[in-house]
Amino acid sequence: MALREPAVQRLEGALTDPGFSWTLCMVGEDQSQKFSQLTGELRAPFSRTGDGKRISSGFSYWGVESTVAWVHACSDLFYPVMRESIESFTRRWQRIGTALEGRRYHYVSLGTGTGHKDHAVLERLRRGHPELRYIPVDVSPEMLRLGQREALRNLDIPAGSVVPVQLDFSSARNVLGLRRLVERLVGEEPVVYSLLGNTLANFEDDTALLALLIGQLLRPQDRFMLEVASTEQLDEAGARAAAREYRASPRFGEFVTSAVMQYTDLRIDMDSVSFGAVVEEDRSLLVKVVYRNRTGGQLRLTLPDRSSIEFPDEDTIRLLITRKYSPAGLEKMLADAGAVEVGRTRSGFNAAIGEPGFGMDLVLLQAGPPPAPNGSHRPPAPNPFG
Incomplete structure (x- = not known):
């Protein structure tokens, strides 16, 4: 790996200034274009x-308002999807993380959230790996700063090893740019990517997004950790x-x-x-x-x-x-996206008698053979307000 420029070394020193809380952030796209996209979507018929x-x-x-509102929602006793997901994550991660033992992985987090889950992942990956690089990625700079702060709490990870990236990872162009950046930072060393908190389920074509991430980011040595909400009913x-x-x-x-x-x-x-x-x-x-x-x-x-x-x-x-995905639905989505399961664990929510069995699945994946053409195509979903 090439030596860093002196200016970058000086910047790393500034980040450790105890008198001020600096956050380094690489901005990967024009924010004015995001405003244009948002405005266009609100002009729809x-x-x-x-x-x-x-x-x-x-x-x-x-x-800022949305970031703060999300943090408050994640701690709401009446919102079990995220609250119980955060509370049970460390236990599920400890079980599935055994499949990563024997190699040193860097960590790229797609959607940092509150940072609690990244903290659990980093705490384990950091052991015996002082050169670990942490690359949190989010479309929201405010979420990046908040999540990074919690993710690094009480962890001895040098400021120069943390590279926050403001980027919309649902864009194919951006994903390719992210892969090039990661390879420049870690070379051929293996990487764990994650998409946690049921984030995938918020996208209209979830299968196509997963196929993009698996197909364009993962090399044979890399792994992908996916967390989704699940249902037995x-x-x-x-x-x-x-x-x-x-x-x-x-x-x-x-x-x-x-x-x-x-x-x-x-x-x-x-x-x-x-x-x-x-x-x-x-x-x-x-x-x-x-x-x-x-x-x-x-x-x-x-x-x-x-x-x-x-x-x-x-x-x-x-x-x-x-x-909330059914077991069969999750299996098909993974296959259509060209992902091969390495390990899986599930945590069910406490439900009253007669209530559906909801929970969170955490799946560790690697890239498989490319999916068949149009393998991820499916008809439009029914509309609850139709």
């Missing part, structure tokens, strides 16, 4: 079903329970509306937030959260570029989609 105007995954966490009763789970958390409601409140002048009425869920073929319970104009009249919304749009009565803004 009228839809009663949440298929027009939308806040795409990534923008839900973009900005794939029927209408399970769908209703999944929607109810998200609806029950006031702080989750604050989180899903935070981006609209931050990037438009819409006055939020929580009674206008709707949670619906359907069975998505034989693969998952699909939950959709929308904001509906229930005022009985037309509104005008000001967008980030100071332009305005009409928001008619009964029009909607999709705030979020998420899923």
